[in-house]
Amino acid sequence: VVRTNTSWPNVSWPTTSCIHGWNYNYSLYYPTITSQLDWVCDNDWRPALSQSLFFVGSLVASPVLGWAADKWGRLPVIVLTNMIGCVAGIASAFCTSFASFTAFRFIVGMTYDTHYMATYILLLEYVSSQYRTIMANVPIMLFLTTAMCAMPWMAMGIANWSTFAVVIHAPQAISFLFLWLIPESARWLLGQGRVKDTIKILKKAAKVNRKPLTPEVIQEFEAYGTKQARTDHHKTASVLDLLRRPRLRLRFVVLCIMWMVITVAYDGHMRNTEHIGSNVFTTFCIAGFVELPADFLTMVAVEKVGRRHTTVFTLVVSGLVSFVVAALPPGHTMTIMWMAVMGRFMITMAINVGMQYPVEVLPTVARGSCSGAIHTLGHVSVFASPYIVYLTKYGHYLPYVILGALTVGGGLVCLVLPETLNQNLPDTLEDGEKFFSDQSFFYDPCTRRRSKGTLREEDDSSKEDDSPKEDETVRDAEDGDPRTNEMLCFTKAPKEQNISPCQERCHTPVNDDNSQALTSEDARQT
Template identity: 40%
Template structure:
């Protein structure tokens, strides 16, 4: 068989031997850290149940203070204690055994006195309760999360350029070092600006800190193994990360310590500099045929393969042709709009991906609204990542990409609409529908990733996929604000 591209030489040097398994082994923690980078803020910004603090009543038990000083109000169809108003009476002259009267005047909580927080049920102080980001300031956590996605846009553009100029491996190291450093720094944030800056920097690393390793791994694995290698490890370790993070936060009960302990291990990815090869296709496109050859010879040696020198010579000749062709015919992502068919296809892909990312992010962050332990609901929802990641492995080849994507989006939409229609009193049904919708949107996301790569022409695949992901980050910027609308939606 003639050697025309990198896939053709893989059978000769070994397409899934010890060389590839070493890369796969190091990719496993990267899959876990994807959950850390994306989901850590959930446990940094949990909002405990709260009400106005009344210093004059500090000699009473917490429940007694609330009963005496806080009026009742209707929220989500239930009569509950107000979070942002208190009775406007002189508590120093009041008989503490007196029962509150609903006719008493009320006033907003005093920012000077602050709020009392209910830390029962495993809840702990977060930056929200430390900084009193509640009532008039309850927009701050959502804004910080939106800045995470602004960082993701900036990071995708910046690191994307660096990956084209200097290679995938340096960007893999830089993005993970940034995720580690900014994640640890989050634990030392003293206020709103500090926290937002840290979230922006972590966002810069998001996606590429994982995608660079994914790209390198997929290039060195034979086509017959790519579906399994690309999906199963991600499914297992992303699920492990998503379902274990709630319990790490619960056990530590300290948002600062959680930020440090969950982010610090990302530093282990630095060893990739010595253990992981540079992207073969990047080397080919940059005309670095000698370095590509050394990597292939190392692969053959580790995999214990004997390769005819003529095979290497044929491969080098093919890479030189590819390099010269790219040099003589430079292209960029704007070429995706030159033909009407490709333009239409690319716009549909982009809009679909924007919808998927917004809906997925909304479900990831909305589970805290449900009337159950956030640690239990997030752990169960995290465990659903495993079957949702594995379903496409079966359906993509049997049903096809289009049908799998269409059915997943339709079922996610139906379950999502049903979640909004179900009355608040049916909490269990609402929770099950929300988790079902997240399950299906996760299938749609995994299908969309692969479908996007396959629909974009090979020579435009890197830039085209990058544009799609950046527009997804741009759309997801609005997800925290959409979720914040629940503040104004009273059932």
Template identity: 40%
Template structure:
């Protein structure tokens, strides 16, 4: 496929998914001797410079800090705002009593449990002077003005405990998380435009530096609104702080190595960074220090222009062919290869055609996806499916504190499922196909989420929920690749941006779904289960894209998959083709 068929008017988010799509849609150009290859796009230069030489290996290693930034930006807020399960009103006049004596005397009980939000409204000086050591149920009560916490399960102070985000304010952590995703919507739009207009490096630098500044600012927040402002700005960095680097590296790697590079960067780097977070929080036992530790490293992005090359595809699309060739010359030098002069000459001519095609494609918009019936149906399904995947994935991430086990261990185990999920995906996706793999993983996630709600809280519930998380990891990694393979080239980038941003919109609701655990711990699991099953079933109404040429025009998108049967499964079809 020509490069302009893979990456058109790419914003940061769109580029990622288009590049991911390349992983399994290459036609094996690397297996053709260079002398026999026609130079149609940038991929055709890679056999001359090396598909995975030392230059690409260094780039792959350079993904490590950006993967860490991504994990820190996405997950760090969980451990800043978590609230211990036990809290009660603090009565300053009783500070000389032990915790148990203070709670016994001042806190009313309901069904044998200490009230978390009310305290007896009496003159404690009189109570102490009279030597009263037991409460009287007839005493009046009032709402708490300050709280004390049992830090056994969460052994450090968070901003939520510091500012008293409990009782009538216990929705503040959920609201702050939704504000974060509001920032992600703005960041997706703004940095997608910057990446398209000014290049990938300015976008990558800008998004990480905003995350750095706002993350450091978070540590000095002293109110709900200042915290929300900082988290909104950190949300702007979400996704793009890594995804743009991911795009750049995938572009410079040979087609047969892209599956490895794209998936292993998530499976190893991102997963390892995410698994570290709860232990960093426990080690420092101070939410402000923890916030600084997870924010300051983003400042290293200032080195980006000196260590990361600009996207050669973007340079070509802008007509800056000589700059792209200069980068490829650097690649050949480090890889100890040589591009023949006649190949360079041929590529210059091809690049001019690619740039012209890029300009023509800009005449289309995402609205063209909804102008014809079948393409409109596919586009609506893709939006709903991705919204359900995003909600189920993020819901499982944030619901770990409601599963009845140690939150830090549960988070680590659940996050570690990303690695086997990616490995399984690499081994089975092309055999089972996008459609049935998406259906199966989403439905399995939904079923196990519902089962987790039906068993006792603790090890049984957590074990089943972790299986649900494992399954939705697979769905999440398929989702945007599947969309990229179904959308026509002329609107692929804009269509993917629209779908991705709708996923951000959907995740704004997730913190409130998880918040429903304060009413009953099974409610979030039931909702996540229903969303998983719904999203999985909708996948069956899409055509299969495994091994198919991507549609290029709107007409191609309208006709795509029209001749497929409902039971189309790639591995079965391949067997039939072999026997025939």
């Protein structure tokens, strides 16, 4: 430095390892496993590798656990993954070597995604299309935001990485009580032909919601459950079964690309937090607080403009913001921080829609296994995120250029996805192939909503022609498809009728001489 009269060392100069050990500055940070085991200098690759192996665990386990959720139910998988994650997470707090730490983090990674996704699927399978967006976003908006804002200050207050690891993993132990507190998915049970279990759960739900479960409704479930019991091949379906259907195959591939882009961008933005502010705790808290308005705006946007438009817009804008951050000089710390927070805001909106989209597009018989496969590919992409952030060593702009290119490209690919606003969940592979097939590439739910009044008048004028005859009603009662996500609302629309997604209709067969098609609102009063 003296000889060349420079202020900073040149990266091309030769280096040597410290021979007398290291002293760490704890004025801001507390001791971590990195400082405890000296993962610095020649060993600075170890933190990134341990994080990557965490996602390798998810890569290995998600397909298997997703299949298990379709085979044995959502609830057993939720409890099992939480308990394993609890034990492995606490064990990782007492590791004293790189091998043991990465091994336990690998096991935690095997469980962390599935216990969340299986719970998410269970929740959405119980609510109607009218409330899916609310139930998908409000819990995240309240509890995830609170946890993310509290975690940095908890870490600072505890000031010990081992104790902190125990504190954040120990609460998972209460998941054992879920076996008595949370019912299994009624939709999944019905698909398995377990009619008695389904009716038992729905009777309890009807009692809590003060909606009587009539004998006619029970007969509908029994008829459908008996039909499902006779067709064993409909109980579960694999990813390969889904890939044999052309429309489902295209949607599945696009959903995989979408989720890979979203997860690597979200994880990259979160990991890069330490590089955009002087205090990582404050910056992480601000970035966590962004979740609250982002979740609320997502809830409004997907109901007003639809899932597809929201996904495309948020991904593209997030990418453009990343390009702006990459172009800013390193000295503009505050500007870079707020622009990065804006990019985090948009990608948070995208990940909320991205979690809901596959659940609504994929059929019940393959929802768990295919969601697991999608999330597995997401973990493949997240495997690269620590190394993308590591590129900051060679230029602060490199991570943002890569994240920007990925999100813009991923957003444009999502244009081929169908719009699922106000649509029922498909149950079988046949449902998944036929649902949304009447939508064109330029389908716009906003345009359909503006013409809602006209469509209703046309529907009312043709009600007499479209009303099912008595013998057709009886046949529907025998072979009908009771939609448990509509809660006591049984859908059987005439094949020739085109139903607007912004005009959700529910055709309900009833056992009297004046059987006719009812609106979904009428059916919910049953």
